[in-house]
Amino acid sequence: xxxxxxxxxxxxxxxxxxxxxxxxxxxxxxxxxxxxxxxxxxxxxxxxxxxxxxxxxxxxxxxxxxxxxxxxxxxxxxxxxxxxxxxxxxxxxxxxxxxxxxxxxxxxxxxxxxxxxxxxxxxxxxxxx
Amino acid sequence: xxxxxxxxxxxxxxxxxxxxxxxxxxxxxxxxxxxxxxxxxxxxxxxxxxxxxxxxxxxxxxxxxxxxxxxxxxxxxxxxxxxxxxxxxxxxxxxxxxxxxxxxxxxxxxxxxxxxxxxxxxxxxxxxxxxxxxxxxxxxxxxxxxxxxxxxxxxxxxxxxxxxxxxxxxxxxxxxxxxxxxxxxxxxxxxxxxxxxxxxxxxxxxxxxxxxxxxxxxxxxxxxxxxxxxxxxxxxxxxxxxxxxxxxxxxxxxxxxxxxxxxxxxxxxxxxxxxxxxxxxxxxxxxxxxxxxxxxxxxxxxxxxxxxxxx
Numbered sequence: 456x457x458x459x460x461x462x463x464x465x466x467x468x469x470x471x472x473x474x475x476x477x478x479x480x481x482x483x484x485x486x487x488x489x490x491x492x493x494x495x496x497x498x499x500x501x502x503x504x505x506x507x508x509x510x511x512x513x514x515x516x517x518x519x520x521x522x523x524x525x526x527x528x529x530x531x532x533x534x535x536x537x538x539x540x541x542x543x544x545x546x547x548x549x550x551x552x553x554x555x556x557x558x559x560x561x562x563x564x565x566x567x568x569x570x571x572x573x574x575x576x577x578x579x580x581x582x583x584x
Numbered sequence: 585x586x587x588x589x590x591x592x593x594x595x596x597x598x599x600x601x602x603x604x605x606x607x608x609x610x611x612x613x614x615x616x617x618x619x620x621x622x623x624x625x626x627x628x629x630x631x632x633x634x635x636x637x638x639x640x641x642x643x644x645x646x647x648x649x650x651x652x653x654x655x656x657x658x659x660x661x662x663x664x665x666x667x668x669x670x671x672x673x674x675x676x677x678x679x680x681x682x683x684x685x686x687x688x689x690x691x692x693x694x695x696x697x698x699x700x701x702x703x704x705x706x707x708x709x710x711x712x713x714x715x716x717x718x719x720x721x722x723x724x725x726x727x728x729x730x731x732x733x734x735x736x737x738x739x740x741x742x743x744x745x746x747x748x749x750x751x752x753x754x755x756x757x758x759x760x761x762x763x764x765x766x767x768x769x770x771x772x773x774x775x776x777x778x779x780x781x782x783x784x785x786x787x788x789x790x791x792x793x794x795x796x797x798x799x800x801x802x803x804x805x806x807x808x809x810x811x812x813x814x815x816x817x818x819x820x821x822x823x824x825x826x827x828x829x830x831x832x833x834x835x836x837x838x839x840x841x842x843x844x845x846x847x848x849x850x851x852x853x854x855x856x857x858x859x860x861x862x863x864x865x866x867x868x869x870x871x872x873x874x875x876x877x878x879x880x881x882x883x884x885x886x887x888x889x890x891x892x893x894x895x
Contacts, residue, residue, distance in 0.1 A: 531666075531669045534673060535669070535672060535673060535676070538673055538676040538677050538680060539676060541643065541677075541680045542676055542677075542679055542680040542683070545643070545680045545681075545683035545684045545687060546683050548683070548684070548687040549683045549686050549687040549690065551687075552687050552690030552691055552693075552694060553690060555690075555694055556690055556693055556694060556697065559694060559697040559698065559701065560697065562701055563697055563700055563701050563704065566701055566704045566705060566708070567704055569704075569708055570704050570707050570708050570711065573708050573711035573712060573715065574711055576711075576715055577711050577714055577715050577718070580715060580718040580719070580722070581718065583722075
């Protein structure tokens with residue numbers, strides 16, 4: 456019984472050590488996939504900015520690091536690249552919505568002017584009645 | 585390995601520097617600590633909370649979770665590479681989350697603007713319909729006015745035609761009655777001027793202007809006709825032959841014409857319809873060298889003319 460307990464503790468320690476040592480390769484692979492997808496998405500949307508250039512640089516550096524087996528460093532940089540891509544997408548989304556608001560405000564203003572004209576015509580017609 | 589260890593902090597510094605020039609960068613002091621970042625994030629959320637669709641906000645909870653998760657590491661080892669890296673990640677993620685909040689708020693604003701535009705467009709549509717309705721009603725009113733005008737014009741034409749026919753009938757009747765007066769002493773003719781009733785001077789006292797009883801009888805009949813045939817004016821012309829002086833004949837012709845006119849007035853014919861002119865010997869209708877000719881020239885003519893219609 457004492458022997459079995461010792462074996463279980465040993466297995467637990469081995470598994471713990473194994474899991475600790477495999478954490479960064481697995482995480483870096485996962486985050487690299489996400490970064491790759493975001494990179495592709497930004498490319499499809501034809502987004503170009505300093506933020507994206509920085510994200511691309513980070514992506515290539517961290518990719519190299521991961522390939523060389525430096526998973527921990529690679530993971531952190533790749534994660535930063537992911538955040539940078541997301542930041543770029545959010546910034547783009549913000550700019551697009553800002554432009555749409557400006558356009559809609561202009562349309563609303565024109566439409567209100569048009570309404571004013573119609574109301575004036577209507578008032579004149581009603582006064583002539 | 586040593587090279588890559590130096591690379592990470594260098595890149596983090598680069599990213600933080602780049603991040604600080606983003607358009608939505610808040611106060612630097614606010615974002616220099618995790619607590620400041622959290623406050624900045626939460627304040628941004630509270631600012632637009634009412635307009636936000638929480639289902640579309642994935643970065644806000646993620647950024648908050650990352651800030652909370654990074655706090656022990658950054659507190660324990662603030663100068664470590666991991667702490668700097670974690671802080672950079674938190675800063676960037678916070679900024680991305682805030683941008684997402686702003687964009688989401690913008691989307692709510694866009695929806696509201698679309699609603700406002702649609703509302704104004706509906707008002708335009710409604711105003712346009714009212715204008716069309718009023719224009720149709722106005723056109724309809726114009727048409728009915730035009731129809732009424734046409735009807736009135738038609739009625740007026742018909743009335744004028746009826747009046748013309750009536751006048752023509754009266755004239756024909758008058759002409760018929762005038763022609764009944766025809767005798768050896770009274771000649772009735774028609775020419776361009778109208779009906780001419782020519783009375784011989786035998787009906788006047790010799791070399792006088794006084795009317796004989798026979799002439800009065802005839803003139804009374806003529807007056808009776810004129811009273812019915814009211815749409816006529818009468819010119820009474822006195823004429824003589826060339827016997828005697830010009831002045832004498834002029835005076836005699838004028839007096840005879842005036843006497844005839846006065847008698848007609850006495851009979852009830854309106855003075856405004858009558859006009860007396862003496863022509864003396866100036867307008868002979870026959871040869872003054874013969875007895876018959878002179879007899880014809882001594883006369884009083886009644887010219888019955890249709891009144892000219894006022895335009």
